[in-house]
Structure formats: structure tokens, C-alpha cells
Amino acid sequence: MMNRTFVIIAPKLQEFAAPDWEVWFTVKLIPILPSFTAEMLLEVTADVNCTNYHVIVEGMGDVFLEMTSTRRQEITRVLVERLKEFAVQFNSPDCRKDIGSDAEWLDINLGLFSKVANYTDLKELNISGLAALESLSPDQKAELLLDPSTGAIENVTVVKEVLSSILKSRDEEQLEKFFETFVEFNLNGLDKECAACEKAGCARRSHRGPKGVSFPTLPSQENITYITNAGVRDAILNLTLTALAPKFPLFQTSDYELWFQINLVVLLASFRPSVLVVIPANLTCDSYDAV
Template identity: 50%
Template sequence: MLTIATSNVTCTNYQVIVKGMDRAFPEMTEGRREGIAGVLLKYLRISVHLINEPVCRLNIHNDTDWLAINLGPYSEYTTYSDLKDFNISGVAVLDSLSPNQKAELVLDPSTGALENETLVKKVFISLLESPREEQLNEFFVTFVEVTKQENITIITNTAVRDTMLNLTLMALAPKFDVFEPKDFQLWFQVNLVVLLASFNPGRLVVIPLNITCESYNAIFTGLDQSLQSLPPHLSQGVESSLEALMKTFQRCSRPPALIVCKETLVNEKQLCAGFNSTQLKQQMSFGNSSESLCNFNVSEYACSSVSFLNSSLNVVSSNSHISLIRIVFVDVTHVDVTVV
């Protein structure tokens, strides 16, 4: 219906329609608002040659006015990239941007925000002073999404990174008392990852001493994982924080170390060229003891056919220190052996 109403209308009539839609905004669902924003954007793109004519800019003195008159509250349901298409300055309309748009602005290279501590501080203060408490969460949803897309593993400007981490922890501190382990996991293992290079023991003061060991593990794991992507000269603060955490929460056991095996591609024929599994097959066919089967190395098992060994093999041994050998095939060139 709105698509029809906005087709072939003058810019002044379009602006009247937008003003009328403003009144209905509070009663609409999120999906409906997004749909209307799409229709309005379509009109503006088609009429881009008209909307900046003098007759269409009556009462428009700046970018904030342009947004209010041409998109109204539906501007929050567009992307920051959409606004840039109309030469809207995100910095100039900062107070009119949604949390998602603010995240895009911060990470947009053209704004230089990641090198501008003052601008980043202004963005975060606008989030924290909003009456909508969920704004910070919404900001980080887009922030995480874009940093992953752009392969950003760390905010390199120290002052900017410090400011972002400081203001975020300050906002979260009053809520830590009611945080569940999954909440600590979200913030320390997802949302704050590219900022953790600025973490140091002094920041642990905001963590309540009565958190559960599960929550402690979530924090510890997030800091520990961050060391994998941090250069040595930026790791000291995190390493000191981990030591301080362990001293503070001695009642909790240390989380198991995270071990990530590097995947190595191999040529199966070349790998197995020097191995003869005939003797192994003979031993297997006679159902020999685990002692004799343990004389064969992993490579000889790995180079045997999957059809011969099936998916797994359990061998019980009378030897007291080996009760079970389990061979699990990941593929024809890789065998995991676990001795229990």
C-alpha cells in the first residue's frame, strides 16, 4: 500500500506521507518498521536527483533535519551504508543513529573513528546515556559481526581501545552481580575480544568476588583465548590478569588448557608408500593379544584400509597399564589413539 502511495509523488507530498507515518510508528512491530524503511529508501534512491532541489529542502538546514523529514524514526531501520549513499555525515547525526549504525560508523575506515579517541568516546557516551539500556548490547552485536567480516582481531590504537574497554566495563559493572556464566561468556569470549589487549589486573576490581566458578571459568577462558591472537608486546596485561584471577579465585579450579591442533594436508599415497600392513592384518585375523597388537605403530594402523578395521577397534589387555586401545578413524590418513 505504501509503495503505491509513494510512487510518482512529488518530494513535498512524499515528506507529508513520512510525517503521517511518524504518528503510526509507536504502534508498529519491528518487522513492519523495517518494511516501511525499505519502501522509503526505495523512493529516495529513485528520486535522488530531486530530493536535494531547493523546493525539497524547505526547513532542512542540516543532516539531522534531512533525516527527520525524509525518513523520520524509520532512519534507525536503515544501515549506516544507506545513509552514506545520501551523503549524510554519521558524525553530524550521531544522536539520531541506532546502536547498529553507530557500530558501523566506528568501524568505517572513512570516518577515522578507530584513530579518534574523542569521537569513539562520544559514540559510547551516547549509548550509555540512552534511556534504552539494551543499546550497548545492540551496538556489540553489529560490532562483533563487522569485526569478524573485516577480519579485525584487535583495535590497534591503544587510546581508542582503552576508552572502549573502560566505558564498556564501567557500564557492565553494576550488572555483574546478576550475570550468569553465559553472560560472562558472551562478553569476555565474544563481545570484548578485540579490546582485551587493554585488559590488566586493575580492571578485575569490577568483578564481584562471589561469582560462581562457572563464571570465573568463562572470564578466564576469554582472557586465555585472547593470547592466541595477541603479539607478545601486548600480552603482558592479559597474562598478569590471568595470574591475578587465579590468586583471587583459588576456590575454583583452573579451566583446562585450550589445545587447537593444526590441520595438515598430506598425500595419502606418499605417506603410506613405505608401510606394509600385511603383518598387522595377519595378527588381527588371528585375534592376537593386545600386547602383540601394540607392537605396531600408529602409521601402520592409519595406512590400513578402513573397511578392514571398520570404524573402531577395542582390544582388552591383561597388562595392568593398558586397559583399552581405541582407534578412531577421522579419515584414511589420520588416526586418533587414546590409551585409557
């Protein structure tokens, strides 16, 4: 249906006035807009001004949840490349009228697709992650913290602000999504260190976690690398355990494995007996071993 409709309207796009874009992308096409392809979007945005572009983004955002994950990624890529290619235009006074912050700029120019974009893309669009914090996805927030150019991972105040923005979300999965990326980036960084060590002739050991996850370590380390700033470590650990505490009674052994053998490993240096009081005393033997 979308394909046939687009064949009909495509030749008329150059004749569209502002009201036409509005009626087509926010009314008429809505029922079939989830099937709008990246190729169609490329053609539609090839020669539009920022006002009409904003209408297109608004319409696409209205059907964001009805799109497949792959379609969202494809649409996001087109929108991001469009913004990069015409950065001067989209940052001109006319296009930035009534836009007072990076968060508002993201909302108008990418909408919900901003959460699908790569963190590096947002940086290339000159978006300040801290200024647009509430618009970032959990994985983007993790990358923001670990971005050396921001120095965020050494700033306790910033770390607390980022973690708090995740914990106050109604989406309970945000914390886990954050740690997926947070741990992945830490492991990738450690892999590079290990590769350099191996090249220099060092032996390589590993600490094996659940489900075959292997945490590589350097010969001089007892465990995986950890965040060196004690204040930052303490802040992340305390906020995380406080958020997890109400859920611990419902945890299965696999949950304890996930959090204590993977997600929280980079914070191990901050573990103290007082920290563990939030863990239920009636753990099963397997769960106790996992912790």
C-alpha cells in the same frame, strides 16, 4: 480493512491536495495504517512532491511501533529507494527549506525508519554519520566506527562520542546491540584474512567461545584479532566496563560468557589487573572461569 480502504482511495490520489494528504495520513488512516504495505507505499509515493511525502512519512512514523519488524523493513526499503531515485528533488532548496542538518533531514525524510535503514544506505544518501549521530541506531553506530572511510576507529575523541551517545540512552539494550554488530563486523573482517591465509596454505586454528561460537585466528596470533589503536581500545573498554559495573552483581554465568568471551574479546589487549577491579569478588566458579 486497509486493503479495502486503499482500493477506494487509490484512484483519487492524483486529485489529493496538501490538506487531503494531511487528513488521510495523520488522522483517518491512523487506526489501520500499521497494515499499510510496501506496495501501497510505492503507489502512493510514485508522484508526490516532497511536502506531501513528508506528511506520509509523518503518518507512517506515528504507527511505527505498531508495525511488525518485517513491515518496518519493507516500508524502510521503499522510502530509502524513493529518496535515492529522487535525490536531486529531495536535496533541492525547496525541499530542504527549514532543514539545517543531516539529523533534521533524516527525521523529516525517514523519521523512525532511519534507524531501520542500512548504514550503507545512509552513506549513499550523503548522510554524515557523525553529524546525525543521535539519529543512528546502535548497529549503525557500530558500522560508523568500523567504516574505513571515516577513520573513526582511529580517533579516540570520535569513539568516546559514539560510545557516550549509546550509554546515555534510556534503552539499556543499546550497548549490547552495539557490540553485536561491532563483534560481527570484526569477525567478518577476520574471516576474510583467514580465507586469504588458507588460500596461501596456512593452517587455521580457532578459539571456541560459548554456545559453539568460534573465533578464527591466524597462525601467528594467540587469540582473535584486536583493535590496534591502544587509546581507542582503552576508551571503549573503560566506558563499557564502567557502564556494566552496576549490573555485574546480577550477571549470570551466561552474561559473563557473552561479555568476556565474545563482546570484549577485540579489546583483550587493554585488559589489565586494574581494569578488573569492577568485577565482583564473590563470583561463582563458572562465572570466574568465563571471565
